[in-house]
Amino acid sequence: MQHWYMLTLVGKDRPGIVAHLSAALFDGGCNLGEASMMRLGGNFTIMLMVEFDGNTHALQQMVASVAESMGLHLHLDRINAQLHKHLEPDVRITVYGADKAGIVARITGALAEAGLHILDMDSSVAGTADKPIYIMQIEGHAAEGVDSLQSALNVVAEKGIEAHLEAIDTMIG
Amino acid sequence: MAKLEILTYPDERLKQESVPVEVFDEELRGFLADLEETMRAGPGGVGIAAPQVGRFARIVLVDCSVTRKPVPNHGFMVLINPEITEWDGMKVGREGCMSVPDYTGNVIRAERITFSAFDGDGVRHEYQCEGFEARAVQHECDHLDGMLFLDRLVSRRNDLFRRKVYQK
Numbered sequence: 075m076q077h078w079y080m081l082t083l084v085g086k087d088r089p090g091i092v093a094h095l096s097a098a099l100f101d102g103g104c105n106l107g108e109a110s111m112m113r114l115g116g117n118f119t120i121m122l123m124v125e126f127d128g129n130t131h132a133l134q135q136m137v138a139s140v141a142e143s144m145g146l147h148l149h150l151d152r153i154n155a156q157l158h159k160h161l162e163p164d165v166r167i168t169v170y171g172a173d174k175a176g177i178v179a180r181i182t183g184a185l186a187e188a189g190l191h192i193l194d195m196d197s198s199v200a201g202t203a204d205k206p207i208y209i210m211q212i213e214g215h216a217a218e219g220v221d222s223l224q225s226a227l228n229v230v231a232e233k234g235i236e237a238h239l240e241a242i243d244t245m246i247g
Numbered sequence: 248m249a250k251l252e253i254l255t256y257p258d259e260r261l262k263q264e265s266v267p268v269e270v271f272d273e274e275l276r277g278f279l280a281d282l283e284e285t286m287r288a289g290p291g292g293v294g295i296a297a298p299q300v301g302r303f304a305r306i307v308l309v310d311c312s313v314t315r316k317p318v319p320n321h322g323f324m325v326l327i328n329p330e331i332t333e334w335d336g337m338k339v340g341r342e343g344c345m346s347v348p349d350y351t352g353n354v355i356r357a358e359r360i361t362f363s364a365f366d367g368d369g370v371r372h373e374y375q376c377e378g379f380e381a382r383a384v385q386h387e388c389d390h391l392d393g394m395l396f397l398d399r400l401v402s403r404r405n406d407l408f409r410r411k412v413y414q415k
């Protein structure tokens with residue numbers, strides 16, 4: 075019986091991790107689903123959907139030695155996989171500014187209240203060590219319409235913080 | 248009229264090049280009616296290309312008058328043997344395709360294009376399109392050359408700021 079698992083690995087980044095990991099999973103009889111790998115602050119992070127004919131313990135054992143050989147921490151969850159059911163974003167929001175303390179919580183809080191379902195979010199700390207800038211990109215679904223989100227942004231955005239919203243009009247052809 | 252079956256990738260036929268139309272007859276116009284019905288049956292579809300239904304002829308239909316949010320458009324266009332002659336500006340936008348279910352991605356297209364095409368009676372017309380409609384025409388014309396939007400995906404990460412800087 076095939077089950078889907080969410081495999082999370084975190085550790086020090088170095089070239090070749092994805093190749094090594096996916097080869098080990100393939101050799102172990104796993105089928106890969108959706109995945110997202112990111113380098114966050116120099117750390118390797120990946121979340122990977124894995125389909126496997128066995129229980130959590132068996133998969134854990136199989137992946138553990140690979141993870142250990144690459145110095146990665148491992149976390150495994152049995153999941154209910156929803157493939158072929160992507161939710162399409164209809165709005166994109168970009169926030170950036172010099173100071174990040176409390177900004178993310180305030181802006182995402184206001185947006186959530188105005189009907190935003192975040193589907194994809196990433197943020198970076200860029201600039202220089204003495205003048206860091208915070209940049210956040212969000213894609214999501216505006217359940218109560220884009221105008222409602224814009225009104226919410228107008229209220230919470232403040233001096234020194236730029237917040238832009240644009241509708242995503244997907245062309246299907 | 249009849250709704251036609253849409254080929255979906257990985258059907259290899261979607262990657263083949265289509266040939267120009269030479270005969271503008273009743274059979275062609277019957278096909279155009281079927282193709283239009285097929286386009287309108289697809290949820291949210293604003294365009295369709297003949298190879299998407301397995302006819303490998305250079306025929307494209309576009310209708311951007313039906314979008315949820317109104318965009319500049321020429322209404323319903325029958326574009327046979329279309330030739331894009333001018334491209335101007337670049338913009339990232341999100342696309343999906345009836346031949347690629349359950350996936351959308353960001354693609355760079357020209358913002359304004361000039362092109363010519365024949366209608367169902369074999370009369371040649373010149374067009375200028377912009378924005379969403381120009382994107383639809385470019386997406387459909389790609390189908391005639393065996394190209395899918397998957398061949399033109401750009402990273403979602405690097406389009407936002409660069410676009411604003413370089414487009415002034």
Ligand SMILES: [Zn+2]
Nearest residue numbers: 247344345346
């Ligand atoms: Zn298409």
